[in-house]
Amino acid sequence: MKGDFITTSFNHVLGWARKYSLFHYPYVTACCGMEYMSAACAHFDLDRFGAGWTRFSPRQSDLLLVVGTITQKLAPVLHTVYEQMTDPKWVIAFGTCAVSGGIYDNYAVVQGIDKIIPVDMYIPGCPPRPETVLDGLVKLQKNIQHQKQDWRWKK
Amino acid sequence: MEKIKKDLQQKFPEKIRKMYSDYGDDVLVIQKDALMDILQYLKKSPYDYTMLLDLTCVDYMREEPRFEMVYHLLSLSNRHRLRIKTRLPEKDLSIQSLTPIWKNANWLEREVFDMFGIQFKNHPDLRRIFMYDGFEGFPLRKDYPLRKRQPRIPLKE
Numbered sequence: 001m002k003g004d005f006i007t008t009s010f011n012h013v014l015g016w017a018r019k020y021s022l023f024h025y026p027y028v029t030a031c032c033g034m035e036y037m038s039a040a041c042a043h044f045d046l047d048r049f050g051a052g053w054t055r056f057s058p059r060q061s062d063l064l065l066v067v068g069t070i071t072q073k074l075a076p077v078l079h080t081v082y083e084q085m086t087d088p089k090w091v092i093a094f095g096t097c098a099v100s101g102g103i104y105d106n107y108a109v110v111q112g113i114d115k116i117i118p119v120d121m122y123i124p125g126c127p128p129r130p131e132t133v134l135d136g137l138v139k140l141q142k143n144i145q146h147q148k149q150d151w152r153w154k155k
Numbered sequence: 156m157e158k159i160k161k162d163l164q165q166k167f168p169e170k171i172r173k174m175y176s177d178y179g180d181d182v183l184v185i186q187k188d189a190l191m192d193i194l195q196y197l198k199k200s201p202y203d204y205t206m207l208l209d210l211t212c213v214d215y216m217r218e219e220p221r222f223e224m225v226y227h228l229l230s231l232s233n234r235h236r237l238r239i240k241t242r243l244p245e246k247d248l249s250i251q252s253l254t255p256i257w258k259n260a261n262w263l264e265r266e267v268f269d270m271f272g273i274q275f276k277n278h279p280d281l282r283r284i285f286m287y288d289g290f291e292g293f294p295l296r297k298d299y300p301l302r303k304r305q306p307r308i309p310l311k312e
Contacts, residue, residue, distance in 0.1 A: 073287045076308050107294040107303060108286075115310040 014149040018062070018088065019141040020050030025061035027081060030068025032095035032127040039130035049137055058084040063140075064117075069097040070110045082117040088150060090140060093119045094133065096126045159183075159202065159237075167193055182238045190241055191251045197228065197237070198256060204228035204237060207257035210264065212271045216297035220244035222271060226253075243273065252278040270295035 024046075026036055040046045040054065047053075055061040058081045070078055082091070093113050096102035099122045101111035113119060120143065123136035160174050163183075170189035175182055185193055197204045208227040215221055220242040228237045243250060252275035253260035264275045265284040272293040275281055283290065287307055292299055 072304070072306050073285075075306065075310075079308060107299065107305070110306070110310065115312075116308070 011149050012145075015145040015147065018149070019144040021053075022051040022063045022090075022141075023053045023055045023061040024051055024063040024065050025055055025058050025081075025085070026065045026067055027078065028065075028067045029070065029074065030095075030097060032067045032097070035125075035127040035130065035133070036065065036067045036094065039133040044130040044134060046134070046137065049134065049141065051137055051141075058082075059086065061085060062089055064089065064091045065094050066091065066098045066113050067094040069102070069104060070113050070116070071108050072110060073108070075110050075116050078113065079116050090120045090144065091117055092121045092123060092136060092140060094123050094136075095128055096124055099124055102126060163193065163196075166196065177238075180236050180238050182240060184240045187241045187243060187250060191253075191256075194226070194228075194239070194253065194256055201233075202230060203232045204230045204235075206231060207253065207259055207263075208236070210253065210260060210267065212267045212273055212295075214271060214295065214297045222248065222273065224250060224267075224273070248272060249274040249276055251276050252281075254278060269293070272296070 026033075026040075028036060038044060040052070045052070051063065058064070062085070064082060064085060066078065082089075091113075093099045097104065097109070098113050101109050103126075105111065110116060121136050121140040123132055125132050128136075159181075160171075163171050163174075167185075167189055170186045170193065171183065172186065173182075173184040194204075196202075206229040208229050209225075210227070211225050213223045213225060215223060222243040222245070224241050224243060226239040228239065229235075230237070241250075250273060252264055254264070255277070261279065262284060264273075264278055265281065267273050268275060268278075268281055269283045269285050270293055286294065289307070290305055292303075
């Protein structure tokens with residue numbers, strides 16, 4: 001046969017395409033937002049890993065970054081935001097508060113966002129260093145590559 | 156400080172319970188019913204406490220009277236801070252609202268109402284400010300259960 005070509009599985013290609021085109025929606029509520037900005041901007045640069053495109057609308061994004069403390073008052077809002085995102089979608093719990101409630105074990109704070117929505121990757125730290133964030137992102141991308149892709153158009 | 160003390164004791168006899176200095180600030184303990192008169196008097200010249208810095212409440216459970224309202228005043232012209240305290244018994248949790256004197260008392264008093272359940276008389280809009288509708292109880296009271304949660308949506312285990 002003439003020309004160059006490769007053979008691969010469709011699942012593999014879809015995973016590769018999806019992991020490098022993550023549009024993320026930063027749901028920033030607390031001080032972790034500073035660390036998110038640092039990780040997203042030029043010094044550390046999420047964009048190097050194909051996840052730099054921040055969409056400020058959940059309807060256009062694939063990756064929900066829950067950055068900071070989620071209070072009981074905010075819980076329905078976070079749930080609505082998650083519901084608004086189109087499939088396929090992933091969630092990162094960014095920082096100890098989003099992971100487990102952190103130091104705020106009190107009447108006001110939800111003890112981890114996994115009590116409200118499913119979470120794909122937990123990034124610990126108070127706040128996490130940008131390197132930790134990048135590590136979490138790369139690990140999530142690895143998971144996306146290897147997960148069974150749902151082909152929604154295939155009946 | 157001595158001047159204020161003398162003047163107030165002359166002006167409001169029986170209403171000043173104590174006056175002392177604590178950690179560099181002067182503290183004035185007064186009777187609840189004289190709150191409006193004394194603060195209105197202090198806001199005017201020559202004391203000129205034009206700024207209400209903060210207004211909060213402390214729950215001294217098992218003491219009587221149980222609640223203590225704390226007001227922090229600042230005089231910009233005299234460069235002086237004054238802390239004013241007054242006690243509220245649990246049976247009568249009402250106190251005059253400071254909104255006619257300082258506008259910023261509005262939200263501060265709503266916060267105290269939200270967290271401690273103190274009733275402010277003549278407040279224009281006394282409703283919760285932090286906690287959501289349907290929240291029961293007052294979370295900063297010492298008898299609010301430590302582990303009590305009131306989620307707005309059902310939470311997963």
